[in-house]
Every structure is written in C-alpha cells, then in structure tokens.
Amino acid sequence: MTLSVTLTVNGVRRDVTLEDPRVTLLDLLRERLDLVGTKKGCDRGQCGACTVLVDGRRINSCLALAASLDGADVMTIEGLAKGDALDPVQAAFIAHDGFQCGFCTPGQIMSAVGLINEAEAGDDPERIREGMSGNLCRCGAHAGIVEAVLEAQKKLEQRRVA
Amino acid sequence: MNLFDYFRPSSTAEAVAAASEPGAAYLAAGTNLLDLMKTGAKRPGRLVDITRLPGLDRIEQMPDGAIRIGAMVRNADLARDKDFAAAYPAVAEALLSGASAQLRNAATVGGNLMQHTRCAYFQDPASACNRRAPGTGCDAIGGENRTHAVLGWSDACIATHPSDFSVPLVALDAMVEIEGLDGPREVALDDFHRLPGETPERETVLAPGELVTALRLPAESRAFSANQRYLKLRERTSFAFALVSAMAALDIEDGTIRAARLALGGVAAKPWRARAAEALLVGQSPGIAIFEEAARAALADAMPSGQNAFKIELARRTASRVLLLAAAGAPERMPALPASTFGTTPGALSYV
Amino acid sequence: MSDSLAFPTSHARMGSSSGQPLTRLDGHLKVTGTATYAADNHPQNMAHAVIAVSSIARGRVTSLDVAAAMAHPGVIEVITPANCPPLALDPDQKHGLFGFRFDALQNDRVRYAKQPIAVVVAETLEAATEGARLLAPTYDVEPARMGFDDGEHYDPPAVGIGAPPSFAKGDLAAGHAAATRSVDTTYETPAQYHNAMEPHAMVAEWNGDHLTIDSPNQAIVMSRALFAGYFGIPPENVLLRSPFLGGGFGSKAIMNGPYILTILAARMLQRPVKMVLSRDQMFGPVGHRGATQQHLRLGMDAEGRLTALEHNAVSTTSSFDDFIEPAANASHNIYASPAISTRHGAVRIDTGTPGPMRAPGEASGSAALECAIDEAALACGLDPLEFRLLNYAETDPATGRPFSSKALRECYAEGAKAFGWAGRPLAPRQMQDDEGRLIGWGMGTAMFPCPMFPASARATLRSDGTALVETAGADMGQGAWTALAQIAADGLGLEVERVEFRSGISDLPDAGVAGGSGHTASAGTALHNAGTEAIAKLTEIATADPASPLFGAGNAGVEARNGRLYHRGDETRSESYAEIMARAGMASLEGNGTGTRDPKDAEELAMYSHGAVFAEVKVDPDLCQVLVTRLVGAFAAGHVINPRLARSQLYGGMIWGVSFALHEEAVHDRRSGRPLNADLAGYHIPVHADIPAMQALLVEEDDPYVNVLGVKGVGEIGVTGTVGAIANAIWHATGIRSHRFPIRIEDLIG
Structure with a gap:
C-alpha cells in the first residue's frame, strides 16, 4: 500500500510518498530524507540515540511509525544550529567534552533540548541525570553531559530572564 | 516486521469495526507494539491507528468527583497535570518511574495497560511460550526466571505484567472504560488483566475489537491524596523495569488508619491488589509492626516460580517500606528520582 | 566523507599544543550530526x-x-x-x-x-x-554446552593475544607456609558484550x-x-x-x-x-568478554606483608577458537610478594569467540584481585590503603625490573586526600546517611601496561608555512583526531591551527591498532618523529644556505617554534619555514617517522600506568539497592597530551567499572544457548542516574623511557581498580562480601 505523509522537518515541509507502511520515523529520516545525523543504536527505544523532537517533545524516532505522524513538526540535530551559530546545548557539549565517540550525541543533545523545554529539572544535577536517563552512553561521557546540560540550562534561563 | 495494512479510522465506531477483523491490532504510540513487531513476537496483519480519534486525549473532572483519563493521554502529560498530580501523587510518581522521558512523552495511558510482559521467552519467537503461541509450552519454567512471577502464576506461564502505572491504579479502584462492537462497557482494573491459568494468551478481558477508551478513578479515591507513595526496586537507578514495586495509600484520621490500599507490581501477570493486607491495617495506628504484618499478609500466598525466591522477601520488605513512606506523607515535590529508594524525602526512613 | 580535519582558529592557549586542554577537533561535526559514521x-x-x-x-x-x-x-x-x-x-x-x-x-x-x-x-x-x-x-x-560445568575444560596454550598461560616466581609453598594469615577466595565474572553505541x-x-x-x-x-x-x-x-x-572497545x-x-x-x-x-x-559474531571463575590464595606475615600471591582463573571461550581472558595476569605487577603464581584454564562453550574488550584480563582480574586484597587487609586488621602501601612494589614483582616511572604512591595520597579517606572506620556497617542508608567506602589499585604497536606517519611541510600530517589513525571516541594533531603540531614546531591532519583512511601510513591504550603513544610517536625529520631536513637546508640567517648554526644549534627556525644562541637570527623553502625552491618537504620505543628500555624496564580509585556507595539497609554516590580516581600515566580528553577517558573507564560492578551480565538460556537479554533494556549498562559525582585527578609523572613523548595511556586503566573499589565499598556498607559480579539485590538481601 502507498501512503502519503506530510511532515515539517527542521522547518521545511516534506511531502513523502511511502511505498511501505513499516517505515519508522527514524528510517524515514536516515534512509529516505538523507538526514543521517539521527542515529540508530538499538532500534527499540532502549538507548535514546534516535531522539528527535516531534511537535516540540522528545521521543524515540525508532518506535514511531512515520505514517502515524502525518502532519507533525519534526526537529532533528541538523535543525538545531542557526546557521553557523551553535545552539547553547551544542556549544556546551563541546566545552564540557560531553561526548567521546559522538554516536549517542545527537540523541543526547536533542534529549537535553527537550529536557530544558520541559522546565522540570532546573539546575538540579540529580533531576538532570534522571531526566537524561533515556539516553545511554557507552563511552562514559556522563559527567561532561550533565555539566553541559547544566550550563546550557543556565544560559537559556538567563536569556529568558533578559 | 511483517507487511500490514495501515488504517486510520475517523471515529471510535469505525476503529472498533476495523479492529474486530482477525489479525488486526490497535496502534497508539506504538512504543510496545512496534517493538514486539520488530522482534517478531507480534505480527498483526492490520494496524488500526487510533492516535487521531477525537475525544480520547482529555483529562476530565466528572460531576460525581471522579476523574476520567482518556486512553490517548500521554503518560508524561498525565504525570505533569498539576491537579491530577496533586490528587494522585503516587500515580504521577509511578508514571515518572517508568521507562524514559522520551517513551513517556509518546506512550499512552491506554497503551500502558495493554503492554505485554517483558519475559524474554515471550519476546523471542524461537522460544516456547504459551502466552505468545498457545500450546507451545513455557521455556521460562526451568529457564532463566529470576525476575519472574511469585504470585498468581501457573504451570502454563510465570510471566509478570510490567506496568508501573497500573499498580497505583488498581489500588485506587480504577475502572476501565471499553468500547466494543456491542457498545460501551466498563470493568474494574483489578478484573481487566487475567492471571494465566491454562490460557495465558488471554491477557485481558477484552474481546476482539474492544478498545480501551478511558480510565476512571472514583471520587472515593481522593481520600488518599495526602498519604500515598509508589516504590520501585530495579537493577539500575532509572530506565529499568521493576524487579518488584509497591503502592500504598492510607486514609489516616486522628492517628488511625480509616482505609488502606496496597498493591504490588512485578510479582504477577497483573497488578496485584493485596486486600488481605489492607483489611489488617484498617483501624490500626500507623507503625512498623502493623506494616510488617500487612506486608507478610500481602505475600502470604507467594511461591517462587524458579530462581526467584528472593523476590518474595524483597516484595515483603518493599510493601512494608512503602506503607511507611505513605504514612510519612506524599512529598511536597516529586522526588528527583521518582519511586526510587534513593529518592525518598529526608527523614522518611527513620519514620516511626 | 571527511578524512581531513583542521583545527578551528579559536583555541586560545599558550606555548606548545601538547598538554593543552583543547576541545575536540571533531567537536563541531559531532554536535551538529555531520560527523559521518559508516x-x-x-x-x-x-x-x-x-x-x-x-x-x-x-x-x-x-x-x-x-x-x-x-x-x-x-x-x-x-x-x-x-x-x-x-x-x-x-x-x-x-x-x-x-x-x-x-x-x-x-x-x-x-x-x-x-x-x-x-x-x-x-x-x-x-x-x-x-x-x-x-x-x-x-x-x-x-545440545548446547553453556556453563562452566557443561563445557570441555582444557589447558590453553596461550591467553589474551599470545601471552603465556601461567607464571611462577619464588617458592609458593614456602610463601604459604610462612604466612600467619591467609585468604582463600573465589570470584566469578559474567560474559559481557562490548555494545558500542554504534x-x-x-x-x-x-x-x-x-x-x-x-x-x-x-x-x-x-x-x-x-x-x-x-x-x-x-x-x-x-x-x-x-x-x-561510534565506539569500539576492542570489538x-x-x-x-x-x-x-x-x-x-x-x-x-x-x-x-x-x-x-x-x-x-x-x-553473536562480534566478540565479547568471556566469563571467568577466579580463585585467589593470599598468604600474609604477622605485619601484613604478602608472602604468597596465587591467582588462578578459568575463562570461557568458543568451541572453535581461543581467546582466554588473561584475568590472573592482573596479579603479576601490582603487589610485592616473594612468591607469585598464576595459571589459566579454559572451557569451551557454544558461544561466539570472546575477544579483547576494554581492559581484557585486567578488568576481570583486577575486580577479583582488589576484592581479595581487601579481604587480606581485613584478615590482618589493617586499613585497605595501609595494606596496599605495606605491599607497595618498588620494582616489578614479576620480573624484578625497575619501573620506567611509577607515581602510584602519589596517586594513593592525592586520591585519598580528595576523597577524604582518612578516618574511615575499619569495621563494616559503621556509617549511614540522614535517611538511614548504609554508607561504605572502598578502594582499589588501578594499573595498566603501556604497549606500543608498530606505527608510521608522514609530515609534509608546505611552502605556505602550513603542514599536512598523515597517519591512518582511528578515533573511536578517545580523541585521536585531536591529541594526535597536537603531537604532530609540536613535532613540526607549528601552531596546531596550521596543521591539516589526515587520518581514518587506509591509504595513509599505518597507525597501528587503536587498542591496548597504546594508540596515542604509538601513532603519536610516529607523528612526532615524522615532524622532527621534516624539521631536521629543513634545518639542514637553512644552515647550509649562506643566504639564511641560520647559516652555519648546525642542526643542534637550531630550534623550531611557531613556524620558524631560531638560532639557539641568538634569538634575533630566525627564519620562517616558508622563507627557507621558497629560497630552496621547494613546494613541499616530507618527513617520515615510526612509533617505537628504545628496545633497550623496553627490555630492561617495566612500563605501566598506575592509579588509585576510591568509591562511596549507599545501600538501602532493607531493600539492598545500591547507588555509587562518589568516585575519585587519581592516575599517573606519564605525560598527558590533552587533559580535557584524558579526563574523559578516565571517567569512561571508571564508568565501565560501575557497569562491571553493578550492571552488566549477558544471560544465556542454558538449554538453547540463546542470549536472553540481547538488547539494551535487558543488558544493563549504567544510565545517567547511576553515575555519581566523579573526579579524575591527573598525577604528574615524568617518564623519559616509555617513549620520546613520555606518553603512557589512559583508555583502559580506569576500569581497573574501580570494580574492586565499588565491591569493597559495598562490603564496607553492608558487611556482605559478594563473590560474583554484577552485585545484585539478591546477593545482599540475605
């Protein structure tokens, strides 16, 4: 069966014809829309590497059927920076060495953006750790990631206040 | 994943009609169904996408004081609903202790009830599993089963139900609203999930095509708002299923327990309501001795189904502890680590 | 496909590149999703x-x-x-x-x-x-043969990659006979799978x-x-x-x-x-860490000095190939003992063949050894740190050779101070927090060898004063793109921003294997030598050219810095690389180098990185769930090229230690042989909430022998020491000694 799906991806409207209903959002992004920044680590919602924002909320794109998301607004790691200007979360990940191999990083960053948007963790490292626990890291970059999220959260908070 | 027909109905009636066909399954967020389709444990020929059905995503205050939660409300949205979390802090805590933030943002409350066991033999199509493939046997029996059921299991199946959310709900007498070919009906959540017996493949009381449309918490359940907790033991600090969990809710007046609720998770094929324990608590003053007695009563019928005898003692201690925590009162703010033994409020362990 | 990266020019720093905590050369690519994985x-x-x-x-x-x-x-x-x-x-x-x-x-x-x-x-x-x-x-x-009891036991001809299966020094029987106290203990470690995120x-x-x-x-x-x-x-x-x-870890x-x-x-x-x-x-087919059963017998004299150290390990391998986790070898080089004996056995089971996995042998061996050492300290009534200091090895216990450098004493001291070890009660179950949770403190010694692998590199000075450096290095997250570029820049006397680094592709000089914590040492030395050869050639041209201000200075009289050659005796005499090459009519100038160490030093000296890890755990007294709340490691690993990245590597290793101690275990059905938790929901690795406040201290260590850079390695040492530190802290909190990993609730619930 053929399905027509319209998505807004990183601000750009994408009309997609799916010849196969099985396509997940993750595989749509990676294999059909050439947006390979989002990573597949487990394909089962167990690692968080595929985290993207759908309608502003962080979800696992590997467990979302593309057909079911018709009309959704999707933001991936490729859509985060404004031109050459990195998002504060991205910049903080570099400054705090919040990654090693970099494979889980797009998911960690998108999850951190989602976490900060949710505005529940604040500057409590323990709440940040809990809120980021859906994103596994095998290299062991956890300390840098939490430092980076804390710093980005503070920066964005200052920006909001100012 | 097998090929399937994808169908997006525009009304509940259309959905029920479409899902009544053999081989059809409802697709909500898909966080459990798609996962099982990827392992091959589930192979539906048709997916009926209910994510756009009108009216299923509301949290409503009913005239009789009950609260009604549409089946398509996302787990995270329910947990973040301020009024709901104030009235049912342990339900919010249970929700926030489940899965990950990403999964909670997607997964629905209806889907949470409908999720399947995490038993590795159920998930693996190459294994014998009466629950997945009736009559094939149970490889979990005699296999790796240290996390399996200690209550209500049978020789056909020793799996547990993985939901955190259902545990406080069953304690609070939640009702499940169902729509089917013959119209609407409702059942108590305690009767919704079935124990395995000889037919573990029949996981719930739903007939083919029947759709969970809402959950309802009755007005009386509000009496427990001040003294309720959910506690979950797991093998990492977050993003893990319960080894055992427990929810306690107490209605305390003038130092006496007027009513008590206790339910256990991770111990049986359904959220396990411990009514005998509840009965022991009524009329008593909160205290370690009576809580331990209640916990013993809750596990009185427990039997190991394999290498899991430790779960009985662990469940007993968890039940006793969660009663202590409930007596100490629901915390002002959600703990940083919801439902964790490391997320309790200061002084809670030294209570009584 | 990028195989060439240049540093952004925004890095502020002083002096040479090496030693500077530069952010990653590939950082921008990795945070924007534009780094290309296979x-x-x-x-x-x-x-x-x-x-x-x-x-x-x-x-x-x-x-x-x-x-x-x-x-x-x-x-x-x-x-x-x-x-x-x-x-x-x-x-x-x-x-x-x-x-x-x-x-x-x-x-x-x-x-x-x-x-x-x-x-x-x-x-x-x-x-x-x-x-x-x-x-x-x-x-x-x-029928599948899955456990230690089912499989066929045999004596392996070698362990790890070609290491001897047994070792003996001194008179073990005499050592045990001389002991006034002894420990006889066993530890089991499970099969673990690398599970790189990619x-x-x-x-x-x-x-x-x-x-x-x-x-x-x-x-x-x-x-x-x-x-x-x-x-x-x-x-x-x-x-x-x-x-x-996207991670490798050996697989x-x-x-x-x-x-x-x-x-x-x-x-x-x-x-x-x-x-x-x-x-x-x-x-399945991409390797794992084999399960081990380890048996240790330690003898101590009245003062608490080891008289005998015996460590025997049995590891699982496949039915058709041999990779034996060299666990017992962890006991060769840490603690002084007049008698040391290690032996390995193996058992064939129906899994894929194990292979090297981050700290192969050292990780599982250190887990058992550091627990046994704590048991020995307890038997002697000594503080675990005091016991370790009492048995400090001034020379390599296995060979008697001097160490090329060893700042372990400083690691113990700085780690203990940062952690606040002093005053730790000897007996278990003595500390608790405000909420009644048991607190325990434990420690372990960390140690890892400093191998070097054959590596080569090319450095090409360009007429515009920039350079191209090339070696087929592998960056699996350890930071090769960055650290190797820093080394190469120093070898060439150039700012790192003026160096273009080609790596990660097979048409370049062989950088050897990124493994054994030896990539920076091996490929780095090759890059350094390639750079110095290019500079030597340039110097020869300049000093032989009457038109150069450096004419007649001789090679030894010239220093390369900031893209210029300077006369050592007279700083006013200098000339840029570009000027020298332009006058000589050279478009480019190439130097080549290999990464080796002095064979005489390699023969005569024992070369290891060292460290000390201190852990605090909290344990619920009834429910027995464990949380590591603090981890402090102090490590001496020679010259550190990039402290920011080294810290990350050490943290990574320590977190692998948390995972080993509390989380990881592959579970197979004994009947079918199928892995039952072959996913990341069932095969637990730590989540953010499991990772404590961490500190990794870099202890200064000058090693003129290990290689020309003085670089040891930091990739794996963090795993060692940490597993034992956590297990020892759990004992200290609960009084319960678990003899298997990972340590679970049911091991503590009694």
Whole structure:
C-alpha cells in the first residue's frame, strides 16, 4: 500500500510518498530524507540515540511509525544550529567534552533540548541525570553531559530572564 | 516486521469495526507494539491507528468527583497535570518511574495497560511460550526466571505484567472504560488483566475489537491524596523495569488508619491488589509492626516460580517500606528520582 | 566523507599544543550530526543487506525458506551456503596477529546462537529485514554446552593475544607456609558484550577488482590487508574509510563474518551494499568478554606483608577458537610478594569467540584481585590503603625490573586526600546517611601496561608555512583526531591551527591498532618523529644556505617554534619555514617517522600506568539497592597530551567499572544457548542516574623511557581498580562480601 505523509522537518515541509507502511520515523529520516545525523543504536527505544523532537517533545524516532505522524513538526540535530551559530546545548557539549565517540550525541543533545523545554529539572544535577536517563552512553561521557546540560540550562534561563 | 495494512479510522465506531477483523491490532504510540513487531513476537496483519480519534486525549473532572483519563493521554502529560498530580501523587510518581522521558512523552495511558510482559521467552519467537503461541509450552519454567512471577502464576506461564502505572491504579479502584462492537462497557482494573491459568494468551478481558477508551478513578479515591507513595526496586537507578514495586495509600484520621490500599507490581501477570493486607491495617495506628504484618499478609500466598525466591522477601520488605513512606506523607515535590529508594524525602526512613 | 580535519582558529592557549586542554577537533561535526559514521553513507543504487542469524547454539541448518524470502516485495537476493561463493582465505583458519576464525556461509554448521546463516539483500531495509525473518530456518539441533560445568575444560596454550598461560616466581609453598594469615577466595565474572553505541556497520562497493569500504575499524591498515586477503586482491585495491567509530572497545579491531558477507553480497550483485547489525546481533559474531571463575590464595606475615600471591582463573571461550581472558595476569605487577603464581584454564562453550574488550584480563582480574586484597587487609586488621602501601612494589614483582616511572604512591595520597579517606572506620556497617542508608567506602589499585604497536606517519611541510600530517589513525571516541594533531603540531614546531591532519583512511601510513591504550603513544610517536625529520631536513637546508640567517648554526644549534627556525644562541637570527623553502625552491618537504620505543628500555624496564580509585556507595539497609554516590580516581600515566580528553577517558573507564560492578551480565538460556537479554533494556549498562559525582585527578609523572613523548595511556586503566573499589565499598556498607559480579539485590538481601 502507498501512503502519503506530510511532515515539517527542521522547518521545511516534506511531502513523502511511502511505498511501505513499516517505515519508522527514524528510517524515514536516515534512509529516505538523507538526514543521517539521527542515529540508530538499538532500534527499540532502549538507548535514546534516535531522539528527535516531534511537535516540540522528545521521543524515540525508532518506535514511531512515520505514517502515524502525518502532519507533525519534526526537529532533528541538523535543525538545531542557526546557521553557523551553535545552539547553547551544542556549544556546551563541546566545552564540557560531553561526548567521546559522538554516536549517542545527537540523541543526547536533542534529549537535553527537550529536557530544558520541559522546565522540570532546573539546575538540579540529580533531576538532570534522571531526566537524561533515556539516553545511554557507552563511552562514559556522563559527567561532561550533565555539566553541559547544566550550563546550557543556565544560559537559556538567563536569556529568558533578559 | 511483517507487511500490514495501515488504517486510520475517523471515529471510535469505525476503529472498533476495523479492529474486530482477525489479525488486526490497535496502534497508539506504538512504543510496545512496534517493538514486539520488530522482534517478531507480534505480527498483526492490520494496524488500526487510533492516535487521531477525537475525544480520547482529555483529562476530565466528572460531576460525581471522579476523574476520567482518556486512553490517548500521554503518560508524561498525565504525570505533569498539576491537579491530577496533586490528587494522585503516587500515580504521577509511578508514571515518572517508568521507562524514559522520551517513551513517556509518546506512550499512552491506554497503551500502558495493554503492554505485554517483558519475559524474554515471550519476546523471542524461537522460544516456547504459551502466552505468545498457545500450546507451545513455557521455556521460562526451568529457564532463566529470576525476575519472574511469585504470585498468581501457573504451570502454563510465570510471566509478570510490567506496568508501573497500573499498580497505583488498581489500588485506587480504577475502572476501565471499553468500547466494543456491542457498545460501551466498563470493568474494574483489578478484573481487566487475567492471571494465566491454562490460557495465558488471554491477557485481558477484552474481546476482539474492544478498545480501551478511558480510565476512571472514583471520587472515593481522593481520600488518599495526602498519604500515598509508589516504590520501585530495579537493577539500575532509572530506565529499568521493576524487579518488584509497591503502592500504598492510607486514609489516616486522628492517628488511625480509616482505609488502606496496597498493591504490588512485578510479582504477577497483573497488578496485584493485596486486600488481605489492607483489611489488617484498617483501624490500626500507623507503625512498623502493623506494616510488617500487612506486608507478610500481602505475600502470604507467594511461591517462587524458579530462581526467584528472593523476590518474595524483597516484595515483603518493599510493601512494608512503602506503607511507611505513605504514612510519612506524599512529598511536597516529586522526588528527583521518582519511586526510587534513593529518592525518598529526608527523614522518611527513620519514620516511626 | 571527511578524512581531513583542521583545527578551528579559536583555541586560545599558550606555548606548545601538547598538554593543552583543547576541545575536540571533531567537536563541531559531532554536535551538529555531520560527523559521518559508516551507516550514514548512502551511495547511488545502494541495496540493504540484513544478516539472518541462528536461533540455536549448536547443530546444522537443515532448511531455509529462500522462496518465501525471495517472494517478499523488494527482496533481490538471498545468500546461503548453497550459493555462497568460496573465499580466497579460509575463514575457519587464523590469519594475522589478530586473526580469529569466523563463519561466513561456507557450510551449514552452527556453532553459536546469533551466528550468520544467510544474508538477505533488498531494495529497502524493511524488505531485507522481513526477508531474513521469512527464511524460517529449521535445524538439526545438538545440545548446547553453556556453563562452566557443561563445557570441555582444557589447558590453553596461550591467553589474551599470545601471552603465556601461567607464571611462577619464588617458592609458593614456602610463601604459604610462612604466612600467619591467609585468604582463600573465589570470584566469578559474567560474559559481557562490548555494545558500542554504534552497531557494526559496513557499506561496501566494488569497482572492478577495487573495493571501497566504509566501516568502523580500530586497525585500519591491518584490516585493509585482511579484507583484501579474503577476496584475493592486493591490499592497495582496498580503500577502507573509518573517520569516526561510534565506539569500539576492542570489538572493531577484529574481522567478523557479517563484514565479509556484506562485501560478498556487493560483489555478487555488483551494487553497493549496506549492512548494519541489529542490536541483538551484537551478542553473536562480534566478540565479547568471556566469563571467568577466579580463585585467589593470599598468604600474609604477622605485619601484613604478602608472602604468597596465587591467582588462578578459568575463562570461557568458543568451541572453535581461543581467546582466554588473561584475568590472573592482573596479579603479576601490582603487589610485592616473594612468591607469585598464576595459571589459566579454559572451557569451551557454544558461544561466539570472546575477544579483547576494554581492559581484557585486567578488568576481570583486577575486580577479583582488589576484592581479595581487601579481604587480606581485613584478615590482618589493617586499613585497605595501609595494606596496599605495606605491599607497595618498588620494582616489578614479576620480573624484578625497575619501573620506567611509577607515581602510584602519589596517586594513593592525592586520591585519598580528595576523597577524604582518612578516618574511615575499619569495621563494616559503621556509617549511614540522614535517611538511614548504609554508607561504605572502598578502594582499589588501578594499573595498566603501556604497549606500543608498530606505527608510521608522514609530515609534509608546505611552502605556505602550513603542514599536512598523515597517519591512518582511528578515533573511536578517545580523541585521536585531536591529541594526535597536537603531537604532530609540536613535532613540526607549528601552531596546531596550521596543521591539516589526515587520518581514518587506509591509504595513509599505518597507525597501528587503536587498542591496548597504546594508540596515542604509538601513532603519536610516529607523528612526532615524522615532524622532527621534516624539521631536521629543513634545518639542514637553512644552515647550509649562506643566504639564511641560520647559516652555519648546525642542526643542534637550531630550534623550531611557531613556524620558524631560531638560532639557539641568538634569538634575533630566525627564519620562517616558508622563507627557507621558497629560497630552496621547494613546494613541499616530507618527513617520515615510526612509533617505537628504545628496545633497550623496553627490555630492561617495566612500563605501566598506575592509579588509585576510591568509591562511596549507599545501600538501602532493607531493600539492598545500591547507588555509587562518589568516585575519585587519581592516575599517573606519564605525560598527558590533552587533559580535557584524558579526563574523559578516565571517567569512561571508571564508568565501565560501575557497569562491571553493578550492571552488566549477558544471560544465556542454558538449554538453547540463546542470549536472553540481547538488547539494551535487558543488558544493563549504567544510565545517567547511576553515575555519581566523579573526579579524575591527573598525577604528574615524568617518564623519559616509555617513549620520546613520555606518553603512557589512559583508555583502559580506569576500569581497573574501580570494580574492586565499588565491591569493597559495598562490603564496607553492608558487611556482605559478594563473590560474583554484577552485585545484585539478591546477593545482599540475605
């Protein structure tokens, strides 16, 4: 069966014809829309590497059927920076060495953006750790990631206040 | 994943009609169904996408004081609903202790009830599993089963139900609203999930095509708002299923327990309501001795189904502890680590 | 495909590049999703391959429903033993230093669960995935042999990669006889799987008899030759691109069946083919850490000095190849004892073959040894740190050789101070927090050898005063792109921003293997030497040129700095590289270098990184759930090229220690041999909430012998020491000594 799906991806409207209903959002992004920044680590919602924002909320794109998301607004790691200007979360990940191999990083960053948007963790490292626990890291970059999220959260908070 | 027909109905009636066909399954967020389709444990020929059905995503205050939660409300949205979390802090805590933030943002409350066991033999199509493939046997029996059921299991199946959310709900007498070919009906959540017996493949009381449309918490359940907790033991600090969990809710007046609720998770094929324990608590003053007695009563019928005898003692201690925590009162703010033994409020362990 | 990276010019720093905490050269790429991992490649006309794997652990495949798979829309080809062409090299033989036997559809035999038994190629990933399932294999099943009790025990001829299986020094019987106190203890460690976040992946494309491969690889040039060998083509016909690895941990240094089958599929179809292992397939053909049973007997004299140290280990390996986790060797070089004896046994079971996994041998051996040492301290009534200091080895216990450097005493001191170890009660169950949780403190000694692997590099000075440096290094997250560029810049006397670094591709000089914590030392030394050779050539030209201000200074009289050569005695006499080359009419000037250490030093000195790890845990007194709340490590690892990245490496190792102590264990069904938790929900690794407040202190250590850079290694040492520290802290909190890992609630609930 053929399905027509319209998505807004990183601000750009994408009309997609799916010849196969099985396509997940993750595989749509990676294999059909050439947006390979989002990573597949487990394909089962167990690692968080595929985290993207759908309608502003962080979800696992590997467990979302593309057909079911018709009309959704999707933001991936490729859509985060404004031109050459990195998002504060991205910049903080570099400054705090919040990654090693970099494979889980797009998911960690998108999850951190989602976490900060949710505005529940604040500057409590323990709440940040809990809120980021859906994103596994095998290299062991956890300390840098939490430092980076804390710093980005503070920066964005200052920006909001100012 | 097998090929399937994808169908997006525009009304509940259309959905029920479409899902009544053999081989059809409802697709909500898909966080459990798609996962099982990827392992091959589930192979539906048709997916009926209910994510756009009108009216299923509301949290409503009913005239009789009950609260009604549409089946398509996302787990995270329910947990973040301020009024709901104030009235049912342990339900919010249970929700926030489940899965990950990403999964909670997607997964629905209806889907949470409908999720399947995490038993590795159920998930693996190459294994014998009466629950997945009736009559094939149970490889979990005699296999790796240290996390399996200690209550209500049978020789056909020793799996547990993985939901955190259902545990406080069953304690609070939640009702499940169902729509089917013959119209609407409702059942108590305690009767919704079935124990395995000889037919573990029949996981719930739903007939083919029947759709969970809402959950309802009755007005009386509000009496427990001040003294309720959910506690979950797991093998990492977050993003893990319960080894055992427990929810306690107490209605305390003038130092006496007027009513008590206790339910256990991770111990049986359904959220396990411990009514005998509840009965022991009524009329008593909160205290370690009576809580331990209640916990013993809750596990009185427990039997190991394999290498899991430790779960009985662990469940007993968890039940006793969660009663202590409930007596100490629901915390002002959600703990940083919801439902964790490391997320309790200061002084809670030294209570009584 | 980027195989060349230049530093952004924004780095503020002083002096030489090495030693500076620069942020990562590849940082921008990694935070924007533009770093290209193997599976991100999508050449025109690419097909998707999915490997079908066995669901039994031993037997034969008797049928595959190829027709059903072929009938699925989109499926192009099914490769089974019936139509799989032979390979130029027998995959059931060992080829090369890291040679392992593997299965690539050359017969219908099944030797472990998740073994490749067919390949399905399709136009889409969805079709290939379902096609593989539709094969519905049937088997002739033989009983699986899974545990220490089921498998065939034997005496392995070697352990690890070619190490002797046993070692003895001194008179063990006399040592035990002289002891007034003793410890006799056992520890078990489970099978663990590397589970890099990036599953093994490959995109293979043939062009005539030339092969291009995108695939994460820890030993790029060596693997190129091996790939070529299996397909009977010269190594130079293979281009292997591996600019970024999404983690490796040892599993991407070794050949495997799925890779060879992907290349075969591309050749059969004459199309580019992409293959990515699914997560569950990471529990089959790509190696793991074998399970161990370890037995330690320690004898101590009245003062608490070791009189005998005996460490025997049995490890699991596969039915068809040998990789024996060299766990007992962890006892060779840490603690002084007049008698040391280690032995390894092995048992064949029906899993895939184990392989090197981050700190192979050291991790599991250190876990057992550091627990046993704490048991010994307890037996002597001594504080664990005091006991370790009492048994401090001033020379290598195994060989008697002096250490090239050893700042372990300083590590103990600085770590203990930062942690606040002083005043720790000797007895267990003495400390609790405000909420009644038990608190325990434990420690462990960390140690890791400093191997160097053959490596070479090229440095080319350009007429514009910039340079190109080249070596086929592998960055699996440790930071090779950055640290190696820093070393290369120093070798050339250039600002790092003026150095273009090509790496991660097989048409460059061989950087050796990124493993054994030796990549920075090996490839770094090669880059340094290549740079100094280029500068020496440049100096010769300048000092021989009467037109140069440096004329007559001689090589030793000249210093290279900031792109200029300076006269050592007279700073006013200097000239830029560009000026020297322009006058000589040179467009470029090349230097080459290799990464070796002085053979005499290697022969006469013992070379190790050292460290001390201190852990605090909290344990619920009734419910027995454990949380590591603080980890402090102090490490001495020679000269540190980039402290920011070194810290990350040490943290990573320590977090692997948390994982080893509390989380990781592959569970197999004893009857079928299938892994039951072959996913990341069941195979636990720590989440953020499990990771405590951490500190990794870098203790100064000057080592003039280990190599010209003074660099040891930091990639693996963090795992050692940490596992024991956590287990010892749990004992200190609870009074319960668990003799198996991971330590679980049921081990503590009594």
